[in-house]
Amino acid sequence: MNWLERMKSGLTTRVKREVPDGIWSKCPGCGHANYEAALERQRWICPECGHHYALRSDQYVRLLADPGSFVELDARLTSTDPLRFRDTKRYADRLKAARRDSGLHEAVLTGVATMGGHPVALGVMDTRFIMGTLGAATGEKLARLIDRAMVDRRAVIIVCQSGGARMMEGTLSLMQMAKVSAKLGQLAQAGLLYISLLTDPTYGGVTASFGMLGDVIIAEPGARVGFAGQSVIKQFLGTESLPEGFQVAETVLQHGFIDRIVRRDQLPAELARLIAMLSPPGAVA
Ligand SMILES: [Zn+2]
Incomplete structure (x- = not known):
């Protein structure tokens, strides 16, 4: 349509005001437009409603590890x-x-670091890689991380964020649940601390193995924690609705499956405190 026809048909051309990408972010919890630079300072917690934005694995490393201390393993x-x-x-x-879209090679980033000065072995899952699913290499990276923690006498922290087992790998995926759990058993026998941090969403084979094996199990506020997803449960029960708060961290806490809910901005201090309190002598810096 040329300009003359457009005028004739009564259409007007709007001046589109472009908002540059990455400046403002609409809160998925309340819809408030948040300034991203401010969100970064607030650890990606919405100042209006407290919603915890989803974080990438590298952002969790920046949040939790002492600056410059993280050394990646098995990259x-x-x-x-x-x-x-x-x-x-x-x-x-x-x-x-x-790999192309996330820049990652696997659904978990692992490495050694210090937190509040304490040596830790840190694993952080990332839903950008096939929904953070647990594949053979994901499990192998976690198993090697726990091995490293036993050699160095470090506490293990795993940030869970996963849709569950990676179905495309069949049994090879499912056996990672047993493998990582067995490694955590060895870690416990060595007297070392394991803390699992459940973030949104933590489901399936991750919940059913290392997600629930923490000496201390922490969840972020509002994180969905469950085994089968809500749509599967609705289908199975033949219902359209589920109880309020179903599979949300606050409800899961009430039912005794997790130990505490900690806001993200309080996590570094809380984790450092727990490591200092619960690690055996010789494993705390
Ligand atoms: Zn909000």
Whole structure:
């Protein structure tokens, strides 16, 4: 349509005011427009409603580890496609796309660091990589992290954020639940501390293994924590609605599955305090 026709048809051209990307962020909790630079200072907690924005694994590392202390381990370890699995897409293509889009090689970032001066082995899952699912390499990275913690006498902190087991790897994925759990058993026998931090969302095989095995299990406010997802449960029960607060950290706490809920801005101090209190002599700096 040319300008003359446009005028004739009564349309007006609006001057579109572009908001540069990455400056403002609409809160998924209350819809408030938050200034991103301010959100960063507030640890990505909405000042209006307290909603905890989803964080990437590198952001959790910045939040939790002492500045400059994090050294990544097994950075290049990644899943292969041993079953040559295909659903609506080839799993090999999903892996490629996940690596390209997230810049990660796996659904967990692992490394050693200090927190409040205490040596820790830190694993942080990341939902940008195939929904943070637990694949063979994810489990292997966590198992190696726990091995390293036993050698160095470090506390282990795992930040969970996952849709559960990675179905495209079948049993190879499911056995990671047992493998990581067995490693955590060894860590406990060595008298070392393990804290699991459940963030939104923590589901399936992660909840059913290392998510729930922490000596202390902490959740972020409002995090969804469960086994089967809400849509699966609705389907199974043949219902449209579930009770208020279903699978939300605050309800899960009331039912005794987690130990405490800690706001993200209080996490570094809280974790450092727990490590200092609960680690055996010789494992605290
Ligand atoms: Zn909000």
